[in-house]
Amino acid sequence: xxxxxxxxxxxxxxxxxxxSLTIFFFVxxxxxxxxxxxxxxxxxxxxAAIHHQFGLDRPLVVQYALFMQSVLTGxxxxxxxxxxxxxELYWSRLPYSVMLATAAMTFSLLLGIPSxxxxxxxxxxxxxxxxxVFALLGLSLPSFWVGLVLILVFSVYLGxxxxxxxxxxxxxxxxxxxxxxxxAASHMRLTxxxxxxxxxxxxxxxxxxxxxxxxxxxxxxxxxxxxxxVLTLAGIxxxxxxxxxxxxxxxxxxxxxxxxxxEGIAFRDFPVVQGTVLMLGAMTVTVNMIxxxxxxxxxxxxxxxx
Amino acid sequence: MSTSAEVLTLPSRQPRFAFIRxxxxxxxxxxxxxxxxxxxxxxxFANQLAPHNPEVGSxxxxxxxxxxxxxxxxKYLLGTDQLGRDVLSRLxxxxxxxxxxxxxxxxxxxxxxTTLGIISGYVGGxxxxxxxxxxxxxxxxxxxxxxxxxxxxxxxSMWNIVIILGITYWTRYAxxxxxxxxxxxxxxxxxxxxxxxxxxxxxxxRHILPNVINSAIVLGTxxxxxxxxxxxxxxxxxxxVPPPQPAWGLMLSDGKQSLMVGRWWLTVLPGxxxxxxxxSANILGDWLRVKLDPQLRQL
Numbered sequence: 001x002x003x004x005x006x007x008x009x010x011x012x013x014x015x016x017x018x019x020s021l022t023i024f025f026f027v028x029x030x031x032x033x034x035x036x037x038x039x040x041x042x043x044x045x046x047x048a049a050i051h052h053q054f055g056l057d058r059p060l061v062v063q064y065a066l067f068m069q070s071v072l073t074g075x076x077x078x079x080x081x082x083x084x085x086x087x088e089l090y091w092s093r094l095p096y097s098v099m100l101a102t103a104a105m106t107f108s109l110l111l112g113i114p115s116x117x118x119x120x121x122x123x124x125x126x127x128x129x130x131x132x133v134f135a136l137l138g139l140s141l142p143s144f145w146v147g148l149v150l151i152l153v154f155s156v157y158l159g160x161x162x163x164x165x166x167x168x169x170x171x172x173x174x175x176x177x178x179x180x181x182x183x184a185a186s187h188m189r190l191t192x193x194x195x196x197x198x199x200x201x202x203x204x205x206x207x208x209x210x211x212x213x214x215x216x217x218x219x220x221x222x223x224x225x226x227x228x229x230v231l232t233l234a235g236i237x238x239x240x241x242x243x244x245x246x247x248x249x250x251x252x253x254x255x256x257x258x259x260x261x262x263e264g265i266a267f268r269d270f271p272v273v274q275g276t277v278l279m280l281g282a283m284t285v286t287v288n289m290i291x292x293x294x295x296x297x298x299x300x301x302x303x304x305x306x
Numbered sequence: 307m308s309t310s311a312e313v314l315t316l317p318s319r320q321p322r323f324a325f326i327r328x329x330x331x332x333x334x335x336x337x338x339x340x341x342x343x344x345x346x347x348x349x350x351f352a353n354q355l356a357p358h359n360p361e362v363g364s365x366x367x368x369x370x371x372x373x374x375x376x377x378x379x380x381k382y383l384l385g386t387d388q389l390g391r392d393v394l395s396r397l398x399x400x401x402x403x404x405x406x407x408x409x410x411x412x413x414x415x416x417x418x419x420t421t422l423g424i425i426s427g428y429v430g431g432x433x434x435x436x437x438x439x440x441x442x443x444x445x446x447x448x449x450x451x452x453x454x455x456x457x458x459x460x461x462x463s464m465w466n467i468v469i470i471l472g473i474t475y476w477t478r479y480a481x482x483x484x485x486x487x488x489x490x491x492x493x494x495x496x497x498x499x500x501x502x503x504x505x506x507x508x509x510x511x512r513h514i515l516p517n518v519i520n521s522a523i524v525l526g527t528x529x530x531x532x533x534x535x536x537x538x539x540x541x542x543x544x545x546x547v548p549p550p551q552p553a554w555g556l557m558l559s560d561g562k563q564s565l566m567v568g569r570w571w572l573t574v575l576p577g578x579x580x581x582x583x584x585x586s587a588n589i590l591g592d593w594l595r596v597k598l599d600p601q602l603r604q605l
Contacts, residue, residue, distance in 0.1 A: 011439075011442060011443070011446075012446075014439065014443050015442075015443040015446040015447065018440075018443045018444070019443075021446055022452075023455070026455075026456060026459050026460075027459060042327075072373065109334070119588065136585065136588060137585070139529060139531070139588060140581055140582055140584040140585040140588050141553075141577075141584075142535050142538055142539065142542075142577070142581075142584075143540055144539065144558065144575070144582065145558060145577035145581070148558065148561075148562060148565060148573045148577065149573070149574065149577065151566075152565060152568075152570055152573065152574070153567060155566070156565065156566060156567075156568050157568075163566065225335065239448075240448060243448035243450060243451045244448075244450055244476055246450070246451070246544065247539050247541070247542060250542075250543065251562070261451070261454065263461060264457045264458075265454070265543060265545055265602065266544065267542060272456050273455065274455075276450055279453040280448055280451045281448060281451065281452070284447065284448045285446045288446050292484050294565075
């Protein structure tokens, strides 16, 4: 077990190293980073000063070491637009992202799990086909377009819901639906296949042989075990949601981390773009690692297999 | 006990490109395939089909609705945008952008991923270790955020997007193909090729590649949808295809500005095009997956 954890943590560190290296490398290969670090329209003297200040004339290895040193001490630079440290901005926006992801996840589970069970219990019948169509649509519609159509219908035509911003639970409804549908589709597919597997197992057959009513077999015996893989996926998806939300947050002007990334791009606020991507990447990598380790704790086959 | 006749029988090798004969056309998704072919034809003949120049508009004809709404004219069948450009023409040329980006990006990712997957699986040893660690670490990163970052750095351009999508998605091929190669490596026809003195490269290209091409095609079809949505997302965020080029994602982003005053055609129509193309590619991909590659059914 100890060996597994060490191995997994070292992979995680390797991922983080690769992430930092990619960010560092791309910034320097694709042009003069000084041009990205100064505000647009800066004079050549300013650029030269930046070159000196950030040590851009030193060897790449030294530059990378300096870059990592500032990242590790929590210094992700200063935003040009907001004039505050990027890390501070990130932490102030994260609660909104978590709130949106929680609502979207609740929605996707409330929709995905029951429809998945229904599809598994009624294989090849109407509900199974309806579920397939629902999942296929969820995977094929870009979430930002779903968001725009929702705004058109519920804000412009019907005037029921606010089209942008945050504050009331009503603000949360449309972005959560737009973001959650895609994930509801994957949760539905997994619930269906997982339920089908459990329903074919020996202990479910035994429960039926005992004469238990079908509803009880499904709800009490099959459902509980079928839920484990779905919840694991939901855990991983939660972090992915925060990253994917960038477009949905842009559509609904939701003040989360994704919107921060978009603002960074729109205002050419490079430190914000770099810092947000670094933090989102680090978060995803770390959560993936934690889920893997927890899974290995629960299921010995995984740690022995690897 | 085996007879001498059996011993002399050469081990059977899968005929090359068996997948073409293996396709049985039961349940063939005719409508999605027709839609995809239709979009491809529109993309090829965009110059002939488009009634107007997609990049030049007349400011006098701004925000004309589609012809069936009051105020719409037959001159602009699907209306005009904020610069008076014809929406139908932009949709037609947008098909070209989506087709070119999706096909080239999927091919790029496929060639890189399949090549590295075959090398990793067949050569093994430290080469395998290095490639697979790279794949693992790459897969741990959030793909969309990563693509947005790269696109923001290198600047908007259609070919930059193709390269970025290729860089982002090659790992999915490498992982699956390597797994297949590991089992193919142990098959008799590969062992015979080694005995016959074929070089590593000959074996990889002539004997392994034709046998993994099935999976690569299935993965490629399934990737088309992902790639189109990612391209549209990047264009929507302003880091994809640069204006005034007509890309569906870019049209959606422009249309967003006038959504609140009810100019629905600027957002609904490009979105419908994206949906039709992605939905068709996904249905076709699902069908191919079941038909060609039973191992991939769990994907």
